[in-house]
Amino acid sequence: MNEKNKKEILSRGAFATSIGAVIATLGSAIGLGNIWKFPFIAGENGGAAFLIVYIASTILVGLPVMISEIALGRKARANAITTMQKLNPKKGQPWWLIGALGALAAFTIMAFYTEVAGWVYAYIFKSLNTSGLSTNPQVTEKAFTDLITSPWQSLIWQWVVLGIVSVIIIKGVSKGIERVTKFMIPSLLVMVVIIAIRSLTLDPVATSKGLSFLFRPDFSKLGWDVVLIAMGLAFFKLSVGMGTMITYGSYWQNDQNIPYRTATVMLSDLAVSLLAGLAIFPAVFAFGFEPASGASLMFITIPAVFASMPFGQIFMVLFFILASFAATGAMISLIEVPVAYINENFNISRLKATIATNLTLALIGSLAALSNSVLADFKLFDLTMFDLFDYVSSNLMLPIGGLFIAIFVGWIWGKKNIEAALNNAGTLNNHVIVNVFTFIVRFITPVLIIIILLGGLGVF
Numbered sequence: 342m343n344e345k346n347k348k349e350i351l352s353r354g355a356f357a358t359s360i361g362a363v364i365a366t367l368g369s370a371i372g373l374g375n376i377w378k379f380p381f382i383a384g385e386n387g388g389a390a391f392l393i394v395y396i397a398s399t400i401l402v403g404l405p406v407m408i409s410e411i412a413l414g415r416k417a418r419a420n421a422i423t424t425m426q427k428l429n430p431k432k433g434q435p436w437w438l439i440g441a442l443g444a445l446a447a448f449t450i451m452a453f454y455t456e457v458a459g460w461v462y463a464y465i466f467k468s469l470n471t472s473g474l475s476t477n478p479q480v481t482e483k484a485f486t487d488l489i490t491s492p493w494q495s496l497i498w499q500w501v502v503l504g505i506v507s508v509i510i511i512k513g514v515s516k517g518i519e520r521v522t523k524f525m526i527p528s529l530l531v532m533v534v535i536i537a538i539r540s541l542t543l544d545p546v547a548t549s550k551g552l553s554f555l556f557r558p559d560f561s562k563l564g565w566d567v568v569l570i571a572m573g574l575a576f577f578k579l580s581v582g583m584g585t586m587i588t589y590g591s592y593w594q595n596d597q598n599i600p601y602r603t604a605t606v607m608l609s610d611l612a613v614s615l616l617a618g619l620a621i622f623p624a625v626f627a628f629g630f631e632p633a634s635g636a637s638l639m640f641i642t643i644p645a646v647f648a649s650m651p652f653g654q655i656f657m658v659l660f661f662i663l664a665s666f667a668a669t670g671a672m673i674s675l676i677e678v679p680v681a682y683i684n685e686n687f688n689i690s691r692l693k694a695t696i697a698t699n700l701t702l703a704l705i706g707s708l709a710a711l712s713n714s715v716l717a718d719f720k721l722f723d724l725t726m727f728d729l730f731d732y733v734s735s736n737l738m739l740p741i742g743g744l745f746i747a748i749f750v751g752w753i754w755g756k757k758n759i760e761a762a763l764n765n766a767g768t769l770n771n772h773v774i775v776n777v778f779t780f781i782v783r784f785i786t787p788v789l790i791i792i793i794l795l796g797g798l799g800v801f
């Protein structure tokens with residue numbers, strides 16, 4: 342790469358180090374999905390049977406889309422929408438719509454994600470002053486219900502989250518995103534390991550019950566609906582299908598080995614999900630609780646579990662700090678999608694782009710934040726706005742975005758460009774990987790997405 346190119350890349354904003362790029366990308370993947378979604382969804386939908394489908398979706402659908410996105414972004418060095426415009430050889434075809442759908446998905450996900458993140462932040466304080474802590478689940482349930490049914494508390498915590506995320510984004514790609522994730526992700530890994538060890542060493546009978554809840558295969562649970570949930574989770578987990586990885590890829594360095602680095606991110610993310618499950622379920626059973634679902638598990642059962650444990654308060658503070666780190670790394674990547682677009686396309690500063698994005702988010706997000714109070718009866722398709730945003734983003738928007746990204750890379754961008762992107766213009770000797778990837782992204786990924794989407798939506 343010549344000096345002029347290098348300067349251009351740096352002046353636009355990029356991760357300063359390769360390890361920083363990988364950690365920031367991992368920071369996007371690891372999130373509330375690992376802690377709030379994965380453990381329970383896996384336990385409830387067939388344990389190991391679900392895991393097999395989830396891992397298969399991750400390898401055959403999630404990872405190929407991730408490789409595609411990073412490769413596109415790094416090649417174009419632009420935000421998601423401009424990347425699709427720049428790299429599309431068929432100017433008449435509107436492939437930029439993938440980027441636009443992605444920006445829409447970013448808002449949809451952020452709307453509910455910031456709300457859950459707000460609860461997590463609130464729980465750091467509740468665990469510090471013990472107000473959320475009691476061995477009696479009725480008491481912890483009341484603490485949680487009081488929080489989510491109070492319109493002001495819900496909104497204010499959501500704004501706190503948006504404020505913190507804005508500060509990081511405004512600082513820029515390297516000084517903000519890279520620096521913060523470089524600190525948060527390693528600390529998060531240490532904390533999840535500590536809590537998992539504590540949980541697994543509480544009581545042998547409970548440990549085996551916890552392991553069996555998470556891993557016992559129950560193939561009778563596997564219907565099309567569950568397969569769609571597994572694929573949706575694979576998209577959500579790896580932050581793919583909506584241009585986040587295109588945007589982050591545009592900050593990667595030219596000499597990074599994309600297939601190898603993305604596979605590392607995928608495996609680390611899976612490890613964190615499994616560790617989160619091991620941190621939660623053995624402890625839940627050790628104190629005689631039932632594993633509840635979703636938000637109740639995290640904010641009602643878990644505080645009661647920690648309250649029952651010697652030195653539980655320390656573990657509870659650790660747990661919610663860990664969750665807040667996970668949530669924050671993911672949210673900055675979500676917000677970066679529209680911010681990078683507004684910043685580059687309209688020549689508006691990052692500061693102003695971030696403010697505009699977050700004001701819009703505060704508005705849309707309030708629909709989710711108020712879903713448990715004033716808007717509790719406001720439903721579409723029988724779902725509150727919170728649940729609707731969650732379902733539509735993971736199970737429709739991300740798979741549809743991923744489908745078109747795979748088709749674009751496999752069939753329009755084509756083998757030559759794929760090869761040059763994955764072997765770093767001939768400097769890596771990875772023919773086999775390139776060939777396997779090209780085959781999967783052309784024939785397997787799109788076909789699987791279509792079949793699972795149609796099956797999950799009840800077409801057959």
Ligand code: PFF
Nearest residue numbers: 370372373374577578580585
């Ligand atoms: N991967 C994040 C999680 O598992 O919590 C969620 C997410 C982040 C989804 C960024 C999509 C995205 F673009």
